[in-house]
Amino acid sequence: MTKDMLIIDNITKRFGGLMANQNVSFSIAEGEIIGLIGPNGAGKSTLFNCISCYYNADGGRILFHGADISKKTPEAICRMGIGRTFQIVRIFKEMTVRENIMIGAFLKHVKLCDATAKAEETADLFGFTEKLDLPAGSLTISDQKRLEVARVFATEPKVLLLDEMMAGLNIQEVRETTDLILKLRDMGITLVLVEHVMEGIMPIANRVIVLDYGEKIAEGTPDEVVNNDKVIQAYFGKKYHAKRRGRTAPLQ
Amino acid sequence: MKKGIIVLIIFLGALAAFPLVYQDPFPRHMLIMIMLYAAMGIGWNIIGGYTGQVSFGNAAFFGVGAYATAILLVNYGISPWLGMIVGCFFSVALAIIVGYPCFRLQGHYFAIATIAVGEIMLLVFTNWEYAGAAVGIYMPILPESFINFEFHTSKLPYYYIILVIFVAALGVSHLVERSRLGYYCRAIKEDTDGARSLGINIQRYKMIAFSISAVITSICGTFYAQYVLYIHPTSTMDLMMSIQLCIICLIGGLGKLYGPVIGAFVFIPMTELTRVYLGSEGQGVDLMIYSMLIIILAIWRPQGLWAIFTRGTAK
Incomplete structure (x- = not known):
């Protein structure tokens, strides 16, 4: 794998007593498509806002080509080559x-x-x-x-952070969007996508990072992540997860 | 686009020819005031219209221009033309000092802060002995000449000077509109966070727009001081003047190049004529009629009178 261009190192963000992000760390290599998923309120958008410096993280560092950018302004980030879009x-x-x-x-x-x-x-x-x-x-x-x-x-930009590009789009539009994202990747842009639409993100992401309650609970290829116990639990809750287990156990 | 240029040339030609055809002082005075307010409106439009930062403190720049000129002329005998440059310098300094903290405020709070700044300036000048305090400053009567910026026998030279200032202001506004600065200002107006995400330094561009606005207004202040030859705090720094500039832009078309021009050409005659014909009643009828006209205009054309000309043609 090529050298990591963007490193998220132990990012913590608090809103009063609420821990929106807690010690989140991962790294992104040049030319990758990274999916950032998690249930509502998991802290995905907060993390996005920290990376693009709309929020200043309370702890941790964000390294872009080795330089710490976590204390910079959004406009400076853009000038360095990290672009973003907004959920709304x-x-x-x-x-x-x-x-x-x-x-x-x-x-x-x-x-x-x-x-x-x-x-x-x-x-x-x-x-x-x-x-x-x-x-x-x-x-x-x-x-x-x-x-x-x-x-x-x-x-x-060299990196694009896209916040819920596919939310509210129909199937045709989702397909067009994934094509567009692949096109951007082929032009040498590294992409980080926050997404809820799994059929949009899973086929194209190189790696997926899953957040829940502000913490990173899983990281890996889309296949690894969808079979991860913690992820299933985060999305469906303990109860449903246990039932599913109980039902599938005899089959094995 | 071509048609617009022809209309503009005819309009400016008519303005230039007007005083040669009509010799009466009153219509000349009226047009001088219209052009003065049009130029100031253009200045206000750059910060209030394009950038969307409603300033109720622009009269302060007008006052600074007028006072810088008057103080230098009375105390040191310095030509008003130099006073004009000094006035611009102080106005930009004021814009930066005011803008630095105030531009951190969003939306209405910026407008409120500028009211405070305008009122502070008014109070300072009302109590500042050196600057004539509440009595104001009478300009010394000097021989008529261009260098002295004083003409007593005819308003004609004043007319052409303000015409040049007005056209220059229009030119500056046009250049702003057709440059990165203008586009960035409009982006800031529409969505601050969106603008930041595209690498726009909000603070910096607001400051540049405010400074340009200050310079134009300050030059008008110098002109006013030399035209009336007597200034006092309430004639140069009143909050009402800042509000009038805002109304001129609103009537004409906010953030449109010709908006303040149309606004001034409608608003100033309206102010003057209601006062001339109804002001003697002594019961404020003129002000009632005048405010009713503003309300009617606002309901009839909320986007400003400029919309009449662009209706149908998608821009």
Whole structure:
């Protein structure tokens, strides 16, 4: 495996008495697709916000290419090459699709004409060529989510953190999204996905990390993780887990 | 787009030709005030419109410009043109000092903080003996000349000076709109967190926008001091002025290049005419009519009068 580019080292985040993340550690190698899963309230989004520095972690370090980034600002993180999207889309609804992508493109292209060219090139890649002049707020939810990725893609990131890209999408759209993610991976971008939609994440993730109650309970390939006792217990509860065990035991 | 440029040229040409056709001082004065407020509105629009940071403290920059000019001229005999530059310098300094803590506040709290700043400036100047305190400063009457920035026989030179300031402000606003700064400001207005995720340093761009706004307003302050030749705290730093700038942008179209221009051309005559025709009643009828007109405009065109021109054409 290639060298780890992003290392999450013992991250802890508290909200008052609530431990949102507790000593979470894992590392991400260049070119990987990492899935971050767990039941509601497991601390996935908190961890995301810590990595992208919207929250400052109470303990632990986040190393990107060896440098500790845990105390930086979100804008600095983006400039270093870590882009993110949001669980609830945060596109600029009053602006057109082109303008939305241009805002991202301006990071590396100061001049208006360069940014426009970059935005149109990006729009092409994400299938927005026809929709460049539409107000972003008029797009469908799946288009809005894709626009958010296109926009951050225009900042030319090395790592993309995608927060629930597939939530609320239909099967067709989920398939398109997975294709898009694979395309991004092939372009050399490392991806971390927070996801609830298992049929979307499981086929494409190299590794899956499972959080529950703020702690990492499992890590491994999708196959390993779905058969992990702790994971099944986290998703279905102790009771159901025990029943399932009881039922399957005689068969073995 | 082409059509827009033609309309603009005709409009500016008409403005330039107007005082040559109409010799009466009152219409000239009216247009001077309209252009003065249009320029200030353009300045306000950069921070309040594009960036979405509603400032009720912009009158402070107007006052700083006016006072810097007046103090330098009265005490040291320095040309108002130099005073204008010094005024800009102090205004930017004020913008940075105010902006640094206040831009950490979100939404309405920024607006409230700027009210406080404006009122503090008003109080400071009302009590500051050196700056004439509540009495204000009378400018010395100097021989008419461009260097002295004083003209007594005709308003014509003032008219053309404010026309240049107005066109320059419009030019600056256009450049801002067509640059990274303008796009970033709009992004900040729409979604702060979204903007940050794209590497935009919020604080920095708000500060730049606020400074540009301060410079434009400060230059208008200098012009006002030289035009009226008498300034006092409430004529230059009143909260009402900041509110008027906000209303001008709202009426015309918030965050639109020509919004404040349209706003000023509607708002200032409305203010003046209601006062001229109804002000003598002595019962505030003019203010009632005037506020009713604002309410009607707000209901009729909530996006601003600019929307009339863009209706149907998707932008």
